[in-house]
Amino acid sequence: MVVDTALRLTRDHGLDGWTVRQLAHALGTWPNTIAHHVGDRDAVLDAVVQRVVALMPNPPADLGWQEWFRALLLPSRDIIAGYTGVARRLVRDGATVPAALPIMDRGIGLLADAGFGPRAPLAYAVLLNTSMLLIALDDDRKLAGRGRGEAAADLMAMAPPAGAGAGWEAMRPWLREWADDPDASRERLYRYTIESLLTGLEADRAAGAGR
Template identity: 30%
Template sequence: MNERVTPEPQRVRRRPTKQGVVLSQRLIVDTALRLVGQHGAEALTVRRLGAALGADPSAVYRYFHSTDDLLLALADEFIGRAQAGWQATGDWRADLRAIGLRIHAAYQAHPQAALLAAHRTTGRTHEARAVETILGILRTAGFPDPEAVRIYHAFVDQSLGFAALDAATLALPAAAASADLGVWQASYARLDAATHPNIAATAGLLTADMRRSGYPLALDLLLDAAEARLAAGT
């Protein structure tokens, strides 16, 4: 894609596409999410988008500078979806926990696209609002600014890191995902207690626990640490 993009007021396509719809940034983003979800990262091309939209591929230029520009829009869309409907309670820990779980869930809903977008910094509307909200929660709770920034950094990297990790698991072909889970039962559960006493003692627990995401517990551990630091006056 080229580096030209039509100014916002001029972007509306006045004639419907072959499928009877009018192009918009929202429609293109939603279509891109659907294509990536169905066909993986390789589907994020102007040609594939044009075909799915029933429009000439060059029409996408009116809305996005490049495929990377579109990818950043997808990343910002995830952040916006995570914030939709969220309301502060005034309890900083409960509010951060809810935000973290929402971020994780938003990316898990579109695992293929999450693999492309979870590590990107967009600088766009939804992301800026999320940064402002999280820092506001921490500063209002009483964390000094240097500490608020450090905890914000750890909180966001943890949530996005688990979002990407769990998305990668969800994006695996069914056979590969089943085989990975089966390793805990087929291999670890059969290790000799004489050579692997700790694994043998916890094999049943491992088999059960590795079937779910470690993020909720990791999030609680991070919040426990933040709460302890706040109480200690760090």
């Protein structure tokens, strides 16, 4: 009951948007009762992160390693983003909750079997940390009250730099898309980042296999 309510408060207000006193009020109890049954606020936050990570998929191991990470990371964006602050905590503390261990075990195992060898944990960390950092960045913008589209609008309103060339012109359609549909732009950036990482890691795997 305590963690269920804390999860709801996190979904509505973010991980740092509620206090133990507010949690106790929502439960109709006292803060020391929560401390007795669950622990201090950090313990409650750990339990919330555990619940959110448990919502992430752990795709079947018979997928190829690249397809496995797509099946993990693409759906996980919406899951984690639904609980503002969880991504930043995962980046800060690492995935130090029990629900993350089966995902970690399978993902690193697939990378090792694919030929990454001792670099498998590093490859896993690159993929997971980068994906969580992108989600955390969107969280920070939301908490600051600054939409992603505002930055694009500001850039489009600026005068071109002296001697601006093809780069400035190539950027303008992207900025227009960014300003007009920031949600689609965020998703596109997220997907492009994951695909770029997978491509780079495949090159690293192939180079390592040849050594």
